[in-house]
Structure formats: C-alpha cells, structure tokens
Amino acid sequence: MRFFGALGAIHRIGWRMAARIPFGARRYCCMCESRVRRFLPYRRGLASVPPLMRQLAVVGSDVEHFECPACQSHDRERHLLLYLTAANLLSCMNAARILHFAPETHLQRFIRKTGPAEYVLADLFPASPTVQKMDLQAIPYSANYFDFVLANHVLEHVQDDAQALREIFRVLRPGGNAILQTPYASGLTNTFEDPSIRTELACLHAYGQEDHRRLFGKDFKRRVEECGLRRATASHAALLPHVDVAYMGVNPEEPFFLFQKPLTI
Helix, strand or coil: CCHHHHHHHHHHHHHHHHHHCCCCCCCCECCCEEEEEECCCCCHHHCCHHHHHHCCEEEEECCCCCCCCCCCCEEEHHHHHHHHHCCCCHHHHHCEEEEECCCCHHHHHHHCCCCCEEEEECCCCCCCCCECCEEECCCCCCCEEEEEEEEECCCCCCCHHHHHHHHHHHHHHEEEEECCCCCEEEECCCCEECCCCCCHHHHHHCCCCCCCEEEEEECCCHHHHHHCECCEEEEEHHHHCCHHCCCCCHCCCCCCCCEEEECCC
16 A cells, blocks of 8 residues: 555656646646646546535535646635735735634735734644644634634534634624635535534545535525625626636636625624
C-alpha cells in the first residue's frame, strides 16, 4: 500500500510539473498570476464524486479544475478572491476587524494587503502557530466585535451549524459582513443530516465528503436568516459576468454567499 501511495504522489508531482509548462497555457490563476496549461482535478475528478451527489446536483468545487499546479490554490479560494474583489469588499477591509476561519494561505496575503486593524486566523485544528485554536460554535470574542467573518466551506463540517451561525451573528457588529461559502445540493429542497451517519464512508456517500456533517439544500439561505443575518448573496453571472470560467478555473454555479448583520435589530 505504501508503494502505491508513493507512486500516486510521484504521478501527481509529474502532473503538476507538466501542467506548469507555459507553452500552450490556456488557464490563468488569479492567486499567483501564473498562466498554466491546466488546473489539476480533485482526487480523480468527477469519477470520485459519489453517485448521489451527482443526482442531487451538488454545487461546490469544480472537481475537474480544482488545483493550480503552480501555487496549489483551489478553485473555491480563487473564486472567493474574484467575488471579494468584484463586490468591493477587499477595499472595505482596511482598518477592519476580521475573523477568518480555516484561513486559506493564499487568500490571507490579499487580505493582509488591505491593512486590517485586526486579522484573527482561527481553526478547530490549527496547522500553524499563527492560527488560533477556536470552535466556530463558541467564539471567544465579545458581541459586535468583528466587521467581517469569513468561513469558506466550514459550516458543513461543524456539529451544530445553527449554533455556529448564532455565534457569527453575535460577534459581528451591526452592518458587518459574513462570507459563508458552502457546498449545497440544488436538487435538495431541505438540508439533510442524520446523527447516525458517522463513518467516513457513510458521510462520503450521504454528504459528499468524509468529514462533512450535513448536505445543505436549497434552504441554506433561509437557515442562515433564521439566525438573524440578512442575505446579500449574488450569483456568479451577476457579479462576474465577464469572467471566462474555464480560463480562471472556477465554478459558475457557485454563488457568492454574503450575509450581513442588520444595523438595527
């Protein structure tokens, strides 16, 4: 098994090297500004997507064009950068207090450039000493503290998403923004979750990934609003109408899930 694992790693390194060759480059990574021949798939691309996820038309990563071979940024990170730029939210981060859960390495660089007053990196299982160990369901900050909360593909992992959303609402100042990207099934009316689904294989087939705890349905925006936030979401077509999705390696079906805390409650 170790031999085949090592062989797979060698193959992936080879794919990255070949994909980085600029000759014939047809793709562009907005994270590292590299022109590459292609983006690499997530695992085995569509072949690794469980059949139920295909039947329910799950919207999430573009698994066929997932990773930049030059910087290893993924499509969700690239898409979020494009959304933040198009919505003029990056410029609003100057002198702001920002809480960033599961902080993407490349996106951090763009946020730091804006000059935030405070930039808190957080994760339940931090992989770096610069990231605070923090549970999204119990944020150790006072009410109305942050101007922004970013949680890019995090809510599907937490045990109690409603509690996490209440915490996000609590720590946001009035008028503050929450960016809450998440995969969801466009063919599912209501969010599906069952605490008896626990094994990695069961979670993979029921929710789309081994460490997911639910599969959000078309009711996702309503679930967020029930916790007090107001939707300010926008479609890819509305915010990024001129973006060549193949060239940039992003999924046009993924909307920008932006929510705001009302100025008055």
